[in-house]
Amino acid sequence: MLKTIFLTLSVIAPAALQAQGRMESPRVGCVVDARGEVRTLWGFRANFILGEAATSGAVSAACSDSFGLVKTGEELLVMDRAGVVVHRREAVSGTAILGFDDRGTPAFAYLHSSRQILHWEGSGWERWDVAMEQSPVAIAAQGEHLLALVRREDELYLLRVASDGQSAVLARVASSARHAVLYPSGAFVLAEEQSVVVHRADGRQQRLDVSTPVIGLHAMSSQWVRVQFEAQSMGLLLREDDSELYLIPGDNR
Amino acid sequence: MRLLACCLPSNTRKTELPSAEVTRVFLAYLVARTALFALLWASLAPAQITISTVDSRGMETPADGLVDAGSVAAGDYSDTRFRLRNAGAAATALTALRVAGTGFTILGNPPLPYTMVPGANVDFRVRFQPAAFGAYSAPLLVNDKTLLIRGVSPQAITLLVERDGKLETAATTAPMVLGRVERGASLTQGFQLRNDTLGALTINRAVVAGEGFSGPSGIVAPLRVDPGRSIPFEVRFTPARNGIFQGSLTLEDRIFTLEAVGFDPPFPDAIITVDPVVASGKQAKVSLRLASAPRVAGSATLRLEFRSEISTALDDPAVVFLPNGSRSTPVSIREGDANLGEVAFQTGTTAGEIRFRLEMPAQVGAPLTAATTVSRAVVGMDTTKAMRATGSVQVEIIGFDNTRTASRLTLRFFDRAGNPLGGDPVRAEVAVAFQNYYRDTSAGGTFLLRALMPVVGDASQLSSVEVEMENSSGTSRSRASF
Numbered sequence: 001m002l003k004t005i006f007l008t009l010s011v012i013a014p015a016a017l018q019a020q021g022r023m024e025s026p027r028v029g030c031v032v033d034a035r036g037e038v039r040t041l042w043g044f045r046a047n048f049i050l051g052e053a054a055t056s057g058a059v060s061a062a063c064s065d066s067f068g069l070v071k072t073g074e075e076l077l078v079m080d081r082a083g084v085v086v087h088r089r090e091a092v093s094g095t096a097i098l099g100f101d102d103r104g105t106p107a108f109a110y111l112h113s114s115r116q117i118l119h120w121e122g123s124g125w126e127r128w129d130v131a132m133e134q135s136p137v138a139i140a141a142q143g144e145h146l147l148a149l150v151r152r153e154d155e156l157y158l159l160r161v162a163s164d165g166q167s168a169v170l171a172r173v174a175s176s177a178r179h180a181v182l183y184p185s186g187a188f189v190l191a192e193e194q195s196v197v198v199h200r201a202d203g204r205q206q207r208l209d210v211s212t213p214v215i216g217l218h219a220m221s222s223q224w225v226r227v228q229f230e231a232q233s234m235g236l237l238l239r240e241d242d243s244e245l246y247l248i249p250g251d252n253r
Numbered sequence: 254m255r256l257l258a259c260c261l262p263s264n265t266r267k268t269e270l271p272s273a274e275v276t277r278v279f280l281a282y283l284v285a286r287t288a289l290f291a292l293l294w295a296s297l298a299p300a301q302i303t304i305s306t307v308d309s310r311g312m313e314t315p316a317d318g319l320v321d322a323g324s325v326a327a328g329d330y331s332d333t334r335f336r337l338r339n340a341g342a343a344a345t346a347l348t349a350l351r352v353a354g355t356g357f358t359i360l361g362n363p364p365l366p367y368t369m370v371p372g373a374n375v376d377f378r379v380r381f382q383p384a385a386f387g388a389y390s391a392p393l394l395v396n397d398k399t400l401l402i403r404g405v406s407p408q409a410i411t412l413l414v415e416r417d418g419k420l421e422t423a424a425t426t427a428p429m430v431l432g433r434v435e436r437g438a439s440l441t442q443g444f445q446l447r448n449d450t451l452g453a454l455t456i457n458r459a460v461v462a463g464e465g466f467s468g469p470s471g472i473v474a475p476l477r478v479d480p481g482r483s484i485p486f487e488v489r490f491t492p493a494r495n496g497i498f499q500g501s502l503t504l505e506d507r508i509f510t511l512e513a514v515g516f517d518p519p520f521p522d523a524i525i526t527v528d529p530v531v532a533s534g535k536q537a538k539v540s541l542r543l544a545s546a547p548r549v550a551g552s553a554t555l556r557l558e559f560r561s562e563i564s565t566a567l568d569d570p571a572v573v574f575l576p577n578g579s580r581s582t583p584v585s586i587r588e589g590d591a592n593l594g595e596v597a598f599q600t601g602t603t604a605g606e607i608r609f610r611l612e613m614p615a616q617v618g619a620p621l622t623a624a625t626t627v628s629r630a631v632v633g634m635d636t637t638k639a640m641r642a643t644g645s646v647q648v649e650i651i652g653f654d655n656t657r658t659a660s661r662l663t664l665r666f667f668d669r670a671g672n673p674l675g676g677d678p679v680r681a682e683v684a685v686a687f688q689n690y691y692r693d694t695s696a697g698g699t700f701l702l703r704a705l706m707p708v709v710g711d712a713s714q715l716s717s718v719e720v721e722m723e724n725s726s727g728t729s730r731s732r733a734s735f
Contacts, residue, residue: 021683021704021705022703023686023703024700025700025701026699026701043697044651046534047599049696050578233576247536249575249578249599250573250576250577
């Protein structure tokens with residue numbers, strides 16, 4: 001899926017220069033189907049092609065543009081863009097919340113059953129000795145800090161947590177959302193009762209109404225969030241001004 | 254002739270013999286053959302055959318002289334099972350087996366003559382089926398033995414069933430098929446009670462039973478029927494569901510089995526509505542409805558088929574229904590609701606035709622079809638990004654070519670004032686690169702093109718880039734800011 005073409009640049013440079021081009025199939029991100037199989041979703045908005053299963057048994061998953069993080073029953077997997085597992089470690093059974101940094105590399109994993117935070121140290125996971133009072137709803141990394149959306153009563157708090165446990169509240173949102181996706185920029189997406197709310201990093205919000213309750217959200221890539229309903233899934237394309245929802249094929253529950 | 258051939262010396266068919274010799278040999282053959290037949294005939298003595306009746310439990314009772322076929326109402330029948338046995342030590346031939354007499358027929362009898370080896374049985378039945386009341390008898394001939402079979406048909410009401418304007422005598426021995434009717438509708442079956450006897454008869458019990466069956470209408474028991482009189486009545490069948498139904502009509506102690514079929518009403522004609530032309534790279538909808546409200550619920554199947562116009566791209570995996578990602582999807586039909594809803598589908602990124610076919614349950618004619626055309630189009634650019642880096646710029650295009658004929662890429666750069674940067678734009682002949690890419694990809698007509706260009710000079714002067722792509726359908730443009 002990768003081809004090379006050559007361009008000649010003659011405008012900017014005083015002399016013509018050889019430029020290189022690459023062609024490949026456009027990738028939307030990854031999705032986890034009802035059987036726990038992680039697949040690449042190819043194409044672009046309104047033209048999706050579901051790829052072959054890269055791995056199975058996923059109970060939680062999230063993807064950036066470059067990597068995938070998958071929690072199976074007993075393991076935490078790191079996959080590259082092609083879906084190849086490049087790192088695996090044992091992890092307590094149960095679901096996890098997974099986060100990336102702004103380059104799309106793995107950053108944090110929160111294991112629900114042990115309430116443990118793992119930090120990616122470049123070649124493996126290390127335990128982060130920070131205790132969270134409440135289980136986060138979504139996490140990401142901002143520099144060396146952990147960004148976490150945490151529920152306190154009827155509000156969600158966006159916290160920035162340092163490795164020494166010091167934390168700062170970056171934002172506070174009245175919301176009943178149980179599902180969220182958080183990006184390193186501080187932007188996040190919430191699944192409300194029958195709507196999806198996009199909170200941009202600059203504080204602007206966009207509400208997209210949906211007809212049925214949302215039962216899950218997960219990051220497919222830096223631009224796409226999978227919105228999961230009982231009978232189908234949609235892809236939320238995060239855009240600067242106007243985010244959009246599209247049906248995703250082949251992901252029935 | 255077979256016997257002659259086998260018994261003649263083999264050479265007699267090959268060697269010329271004197272005519273006197275031929276005559277002698279032939280006479281000897283005739284004598285031998287006659288003796289053989291006489292011997293065989295003597296061994297097939299009819300006296301070796303015994304006759305029994307066999308009851309429903311398989312018990313044999315020797316039959317001699319008179320056999321009682323019982324009492325049978327007119328129109329009904331009873332079968333008496335007989336068994337012949339060769340009780341001798343030699344084979345014997347069954348050469349005669351017949352029954353003669355009104356109301357009696359023989360069933361299951363072997364073709365005659367029939368050779369019975371010692372100990373062999375031959376079973377057959379004699380059916381007694383009186384057409385009217387009275388006493389009946391008939392001789393049963395077995396080789397040289399004759400039995401008398403007798404039966405009686407009591408004085409009783411005859412039940413007649415109407416069939417195509419004619420009356421037929423009804424029997425309890427087989428179900429009466431009333432016919433087929435749509436669920437919720439009714440059919441009516443006409444009957445007559447007829448008294449063919451010489452005295453008045455009374456029906457004390459006339460009952461119709463069974464799901465969907467009702468009646469009898471037109472008569473009420475007890476009911477007196479005078480000699481020679483006929484009284485009509487009806488039985489109604491109104492199925493509340495589809496299926497095969499069995500009921501009964503009881504007249505006195507005779508139980509007639511009724512049978513009828515209820516079926517779901519046919520679905521009204523369906524109408525598929527889809528735009529005649531759709532663009533590539535879209536999620537569109539096909540709407541389905543029925544010409545009128547269906548009287549029954551059901552399920553149909555909508556299928557799609559993609560026919561590519563592009564010789565180098567036979568299919569496009571993105572052309573599927575949503576959300577199931579398949580090329581067939583179930584469609585629910587709700588009773589009373591003509592609207593079957595809409596089904597979303599992806600148009601893909603290959604020029605061609607998408608055909609839809611709706612397969613209805615219990616469809617009589619061909620499935621309903623409709624089609625939409627994905628027209629050839631210029632290269633579609635969904636996303637164009639321009640990025641600056643130290644010493645280079647990168648332009649990234651996500652798009653599709655539904656003709657697979659992309660041939661030229663042109664990039665025009667603009668400064669912050671919106672003026673084109675001097676000189677000619679960057680042009681690249683990309684036909685071969687695209688063809689090579691499409692040869693290997695399984696992502697339809699989609700592509701992601703990243704062009705990385707070294708920059709000499711101050712790249713911060715660059716403000717935007719206009720991307721121009723050509724294919725066989727024309728030129729498309731897109732613009733991105735750095």
